[in-house]
Structures are given as C-alpha cells and as structure tokens.
Amino acid sequence: MKENIAIILAAGQGTRMKSDMPKVLHKICGKSLIQHVLDHCTDASITKKYVVVGHKHEEIRKALEDTVEYVLQEQQLGTGHAIMQAKDILEENLESNIIVLMGDAPLISSHTLDKFIKLHEKNKNSVTVLTATTKSPHGYGRIVKDQGGNLLKIVEQKDATEQEKQIQEINSGVYCFKGKDLVDALSKLTNDNAQGEYYLTDVIEIMKKDHLIAGVYNTCEEDIKAVNSKRELAEADFIMRRRINNKLMDAGVTIIDPNCTYIGADVIIGRDTIIYPGTIIEGDTVIGEKTTIGTNCKIVSSQIGDRVDIQSSTVLESEIMNETKVGPYAYIRPNCTIGERVKIGDFVEVKNSTIGNDTKASHLTYIGDAKVGSGVNLGCGVVFVNYDGKKKHQTIVEDDCFIGCNVNLIAPANIKKGSYIAAGSTITEPVEEDTLAIARCKQINKVGYIKNK
Structure with missing residues (x-):
C-alpha cells in the first residue's frame, strides 16, 4: 500500500469571518477547525501532514507548533498555486x-x-475527487461528466455556463x-480564467487530456461543509456536536x-452516565460509568470516576475519584x-x-495549596490562607481532623492527625496529634455599654 501524505490548505484570509484570528483557528466543539482536519487525517492513517500557510501564518504555526510541517504561500494566487x-515535497513523494x-x-x-483513499487505489486513478450532491450548489465548483458518467472536468461558479450551473x-x-501525475499536471497549469488564479480544479482537465484516469467518490453534503463565516461556524459546530452526542x-x-x-x-464517557442540559465538557476529559453530570456544569481536561455526582459546578484540569459529590x-x-x-x-473552591477519601467540605470553604487527609471535616467558612503577598504556601491537614466553622489556617500550617480546631480560630502554629486548638480572643461583655453611650 502506498504512503498517504496530506497537504492541507490554510493560507486564505477568511475575510467573511470578520475576525482578526486566522479562519482555521476558530473552534468548534472545543477544537480548532484545522486541528479537526489533522486528527481525521491521523485516524485515516495519513502518515505525513503538511500545512500550506500564508495570512497570519505565525499564529497558525504557534497554535499547531511542530505537530506538522509547513509550506509558505506568500501570495494567495489560488489553490493550484498553493x-x-x-x-519539493511532491517531487520527493512521486509514488505516494x-x-x-x-x-x-x-x-x-x-x-x-x-x-x-481505498477507492482511489482500487480504481488506479490518477486523481479522485471527493464530491457531494446538493439542492443548493451555488458558489461551488460543478462536477461535469460525460454521458457515461465519467468525470470530464470541474468548473468554478464564476466560469460556469448556465447549463453547468444547473x-x-x-x-x-x-x-x-x-x-507523479500531480507533478506533471502542475507543470502545465495556467491562470487563464476570470480570476487570473491557478485553479487546482484545472489539473483534472489536464490529466484527462493526457488520457489519465479521473474518478469521483460521492459522500454526504455534511462531510464537505466548509466554514466561511461565523454563521457557518455555528452550523458546523451543531453538526459536529450532534455526531459526538449520537456516538x-x-x-x-x-x-x-x-x-x-x-x-x-x-471526551470519553462511560456507559450509564447521565449528562443533563447546559453542560460543557471539553479537552481530554474522561468520565467513568454511572456518573451524573447535572445542569450547567463545565468540565475541562479532567478525570472523573464512577458513580460521581456533579451538580452545577466547574471542574478544570483535575481528578475526582469514585462516589464523590461535587456542588452545587x-x-x-x-x-x-x-x-x-x-x-x-455548595460554594466551595478548591485549588492546587x-x-x-471520606473528607467533607460541605459549604462556603476555600481550600488552596493544601494537602488534606482522609476523614476530615471542614466546617462552613474555613479558609486556607495560602498567600503572603509574594508567595503561595502549603497547608497540611492530616487524617481524621475536625476543622470548625470560620477557621483561618495560615500557611504553612500543619494540623496533625485527629486534631480539633475550635470554631472562629486563626491558626498560625502547628497543632499536635489529638489536640484541641483554640485561637480566638476571650469574650468580654460590657453590660449597659450601649445605653450609657
């Protein structure tokens, strides 16, 4: 089997997008348009990928980094020119x-x-064109065939006769x-058309004149849909989202x-997991089985275990293990x-x-830069005070500790196993094992103070 090499055209300005961002970097379903194309190539065993860049090519290179090789098209003079x-790449891959x-x-x-690709090889074509049939062909190149159904040429909208436009x-x-046949045909390509551009579509007619075999593979209209505007971006996102959800x-x-x-x-999701409306799940997230993701959750690049319950919450680049409850x-x-x-x-924030296992922070708590053990209870309003104005510091709370409401743990704090921290305390010193720590001012009641004042 021949080696498969992809050349992906990404040099255009995309003016109809009305955006400062290169068109191919706009995203659907959390991934750029061109990254979707590259991933499909990988899945289809296309071993080498070259991207033709031009307009704002630095941004495209920065986004894709060294995952592909690049070809620069300084002037955009048509697809054939691209x-x-x-x-040089084509001449090194004449048999591919x-x-x-x-x-x-x-x-x-x-x-x-x-x-x-398999049809192309089976029929020993010099060129195979991917086509689709649509009731709204305006703007597309038309596939012109002879009476026997054989491909003759492709005619662009601007150059088509009234009959060809039908x-x-x-x-x-x-x-x-x-x-090899592509290299030979490109040497004969001209820009003799209404736009003065080098059309790759003209290569088909050149090959036919050289008595080479040209064929088509007809697919569904959705497969070939390109994005040229923000409206079409939303339409493509809807189609991709439907495919993902159906799968x-x-x-x-x-x-x-x-x-x-x-x-x-x-995203990978296990069976019998339930996803409620309004949820956004992105990146390389993996969710286990029999988990519930409630309404209006956002989960990005995280690992979620089995039988987890997440309600109206945000999870970013983190791991949540089995049978844990998060939110709302x-x-x-x-x-x-x-x-x-x-x-x-509810209203608990956890960071770094x-x-x-079996620890509870039921409400209104901030846990930052902490290592919290198993079986710990964090009361309402507990704050891990991790920032001294210049650096972040870690707090350690060992197993089976009880942290009362409205406690401030001033990092770097170390709360040993089995300790209790009284409500309202501000802890600045280590607390030994099985110890009750109280760090608050003694209450003083001044009877009649308000009346006298």
Missing part, C-alpha cells in the same frame, strides 16, 4: 498518494477519508492524487437534551486530586490541592 509551493484537504472543512470524517454534484476541494448515546451514555449539551471530540456551585480549579466518597459542597 500546491505549487509544495513542489497526495491527499489535498481544506483547513476550514472540519466535518470530513476519518471513515470517509479512508474509503475515499449541475447539483459539487466539488468539495478534497482530492487524492498520484504524486456517545450509541455507546450507552444518557444525554437528556443533546441540543443543549456541548461535548468535545476527544463548587469550583474545582486546576491541579486538584479529590479522593473517593468526598463531599465538595489533594483531598483524601
């Missing part, structure tokens, strides 16, 4: 399949790409070429209202590890902390 800039993709068309699935089979901008539901996840649930492409209105900030059967209640 591929010409990769001449060259797959040309659009960086702003994120909906092409790896399944479609795989079948597309054709409903359209070009996706995605092609699979034999490397999860087919695998046994209950999604109460798929239209109001926003789950990223890389809790805030789990990055770099937290929360053990099993823990209670993180580890919390052991």
Whole structure:
C-alpha cells in the first residue's frame, strides 16, 4: 500500500469571518477547525501532514507548533498555486498518494477519508475527487461528466455556463492524487480564467487530456461543509456536536437534551452516565460509568470516576475519584486530586490541592495549596490562607481532623492527625496529634455599654 501524505490548505484570509484570528483557528466543539482536519487525517492513517500557510501564518504555526510541517504561500494566487509551493515535497513523494484537504472543512470524517483513499487505489486513478450532491450548489465548483458518467472536468461558479450551473454534484476541494501525475499536471497549469488564479480544479482537465484516469467518490453534503463565516461556524459546530452526542448515546451514555449539551471530540464517557442540559465538557476529559453530570456544569481536561455526582459546578484540569459529590456551585480549579466518597459542597473552591477519601467540605470553604487527609471535616467558612503577598504556601491537614466553622489556617500550617480546631480560630502554629486548638480572643461583655453611650 502506498504512503498517504496530506497537504492541507490554510493560507486564505477568511475575510467573511470578520475576525482578526486566522479562519482555521476558530473552534468548534472545543477544537480548532484545522486541528479537526489533522486528527481525521491521523485516524485515516495519513502518515505525513503538511500545512500550506500564508495570512497570519505565525499564529497558525504557534497554535499547531511542530505537530506538522509547513509550506509558505506568500501570495494567495489560488489553490493550484498553493500546491505549487509544495513542489519539493511532491517531487520527493512521486509514488505516494497526495491527499489535498481544506483547513476550514472540519466535518470530513476519518471513515470517509479512508474509503475515499481505498477507492482511489482500487480504481488506479490518477486523481479522485471527493464530491457531494446538493439542492443548493451555488458558489461551488460543478462536477461535469460525460454521458457515461465519467468525470470530464470541474468548473468554478464564476466560469460556469448556465447549463453547468444547473449541475447539483459539487466539488468539495478534497482530492487524492498520484504524486507523479500531480507533478506533471502542475507543470502545465495556467491562470487563464476570470480570476487570473491557478485553479487546482484545472489539473483534472489536464490529466484527462493526457488520457489519465479521473474518478469521483460521492459522500454526504455534511462531510464537505466548509466554514466561511461565523454563521457557518455555528452550523458546523451543531453538526459536529450532534455526531459526538449520537456516538456517545450509541455507546450507552444518557444525554437528556443533546441540543443543549456541548461535548468535545476527544471526551470519553462511560456507559450509564447521565449528562443533563447546559453542560460543557471539553479537552481530554474522561468520565467513568454511572456518573451524573447535572445542569450547567463545565468540565475541562479532567478525570472523573464512577458513580460521581456533579451538580452545577466547574471542574478544570483535575481528578475526582469514585462516589464523590461535587456542588452545587463548587469550583474545582486546576491541579486538584479529590479522593473517593468526598463531599465538595455548595460554594466551595478548591485549588492546587489533594483531598483524601471520606473528607467533607460541605459549604462556603476555600481550600488552596493544601494537602488534606482522609476523614476530615471542614466546617462552613474555613479558609486556607495560602498567600503572603509574594508567595503561595502549603497547608497540611492530616487524617481524621475536625476543622470548625470560620477557621483561618495560615500557611504553612500543619494540623496533625485527629486534631480539633475550635470554631472562629486563626491558626498560625502547628497543632499536635489529638489536640484541641483554640485561637480566638476571650469574650468580654460590657453590660449597659450601649445605653450609657
């Protein structure tokens, strides 16, 4: 089997997006348009990926880093011109399949790409064009065939005759070429058209004149949908979101209202987990089985165990273990590890902390830069005072401690196993094991003070 190499076009300005950001970096389902395309390539066993960049190429390079190789198109003179800039790459891969993709068309699935490439090889085509049939072909290149249904050429909207404009089979901008035949055809490509640009579509007609085999693979219209405006961005997001949610539901996840649930492409969720409306789950999040994610939760790049219950809360880049309850209105900030059967209640914030099994912080508590053991009770209004104005410091609360309401633990504090901290205390010194610590002023009642005043 030949090596598969992708050249992804991402040099355009995307003026209709009305944005300072390069079009291909806009996101759907938590991931940039071009990253979706790259991921589909990887899943379809496309081994090498080259991105043709131009407008604001520095931003694209910064976003993708060294995950791909780059080809610079300094002037945007058409799709054919873009591929010409990769001449050296093409000449090094004459025996490979060259797959040309659009960086702003994120909906092409790896399944479609795989079948597309296999058909190309099976039919021994010099070029195979990915097409779709639509009732609204305006703006797309038309697929012109002979009476036998064989591909003759692709005609752009601006260059099409009235008869050709009635054709409903359209070009996706995605092609699979034999490397050598593509190089030969590009050497004959001209810009003799209404736009004065080098169209990659003209390569098909050149190949036909050289008696080479050109074929098509017809897919669904959704697969080829590109993004050229914020409205189309939302439409693509809706389609991708529906695909993701359907896949999860087919695998046994209950999604109460798929239209109001926003789950990223890389998220993994176990069976019998229930996702309520208004939830956003992004990044490389993994959620176990029989977990409940309530309304209006946001979970980003986190690991959630089995039988966890999260209600109306935010969890960022953290781990929550089995049978733990979070929320409502809790805030789990990055770099937290929360053990099993823990209670993180309403208006509790946890940041850069580890919390052991069976510990409870039921409400109105801030836990920052802390190591909290198992079986600890944190009362209402407990504050881990972790910042001295210049640096953050850690507080350690060992197993089986009881921290009363409205306690301030001034870091670096060390509360030994089995200790009690009286309500209203401000702790500045270590507390030994099995000790009751009281750190508050003695109450003084001045009888009649207010009346006399």
